[in-house]
Amino acid sequence: MMPAPIHLQNIVIDYGGDPIIRDVSGCFAPGSLTAIAGENGRGKSTLVKGLIGEIPLTNGTIDTGGMKGPVMAYLAQTSTLEKSFPFTVADTVILGAWKQMGAFRAVNRALARKAHNALCQVGLENLANRPISTLSAGQLQRVLFARLILQDAPVILLDEPFTAIDAQTTDDLIGIIKNWHREGRTVIAVLHDFDHIRHHFPQTLFLHAQGYAWGATETILPPSPQWTGPHHFASTGHTTSSSGSDQQSSVKTGFAKLRLLS
């Protein structure tokens, strides 16, 4: 199924007090790759939960263009997954095929093959029978991405998928997100790291105290090294967000130089 555009019209969400999301309108185009950014408490997760219908909209409408059924695959920021549960990696991944197997149908050979392929894509094909309680945070996130792959949804929503995840895993998972983008799926991800957004996400929805900015990433987050927030309003506290990966790339080039010298 190809994704339809997702139109947001005057979305307002509150939890009974001041609105968290104030009057957001716009459109996620079919096959677009959008980052949702902004300071903590600006309602990034709230907006995503509103999109999948986990929390009700106070006002406004979301038009998913006639897409029916569970078209949105969603990875929560703090997963409700019980990590100590006596499940293996394979048990967890195969749940992504819920659409095909439902509550009662058997897991057939085709589904098992798909699950195996998904595990191969995230590089965990050798851990299929490992209990999930023995996985590292990065490995568990890979498992959850494999489950998302198996869900095969036209729209994929990710809420801070790289928090507390090692650099290598982050790189690999960004590869999978770009793969989804190439396949024509609509992908929306809440992210903190502006470097990731600038390099990999063509569209950005930035939520801030005065409202929001939504459009091409290079206009919303101009690529300036001294940049501390969207250009049309003053912002603080974003200066450290890109230093980590800069350091890493310098380490990498350092290694390259060493190798050339020896």
Next chain:
Amino acid sequence: MTTALGLIDPFIHYGFMRRALVATFVLGCSAGPVGVLLLLRRMTLVGDAMSHAVLPGAAIGFLVAGGLSLPAMGLGGLIAGLGVSVLSGLVSRKTVLREDASFASFYLTSLAFGVLIVSLKGSNIDLLHVLFGTILSVDQNAIMLVGLISSVSLIILALIYRPLVTECFDPGFLRTVAGTGPFYHLLFLFLVVINLVAGFQTLGTLMAVGMMTLPAIVARLWTRTLPRMMAMAAFTAALSGLSGLLVSYYFALASGPAIILSASLFYGFSLVAAPHGIFAGRGLFKRAIPFSG
């Protein structure tokens, strides 16, 4: 030689011991797996409360039938148990009270009411039998009923296994792929209640829940995959039944506490020796796979 003979002797000579043994074995087969899910759904104490809640129903059944009749007590217990769970569900949905609080208030009321009913009309011996079980009362019909309950439980459990397990593994995920409703939860509560009823005679209403919780907890300490955990819980329940019945026979003790204390011994041993017990990784049996995170 004599000890070995002593282990099987009571079952050879007495029909009621044989029937009690069959009843506990069969009960273990379903109470074990149901208990594992109870444990994984973090509902162990809800199961405990439920066992108190069934008492007035069981007591009324006891009075109507004029003794420890499993069908009469079972039906009464079923109605009382489901009534309390539905009422507590309603109260927790309509008020600020969480489900544990409403469960606690309902089961206390229910328990007090039940004890009053039995002590008003029956003797103290009757009360002891209702609360703590007596193996002498297990007749042919009772075994059939326990067998029926156990079979039905296993069939229902097999049917709703995937949504039930997924719901406790990752409720948020199940909501996004399948929506959610109270249906499976209610069906599961039904399974808990009928398995409590099945344990009425050998274990007593107060102790019946022990056949679900303790073996499941023991299994949790030893294994890390769900099918193995369920098999081990069933096995532990059956083993506790066997040793409990023997102790009950030789020392003339109520069978319920004897069986539950046997299970407690397995629990104590597992705490020390099991790979996921207190001395995790340093116990008698090391972990198969070391933790990496």
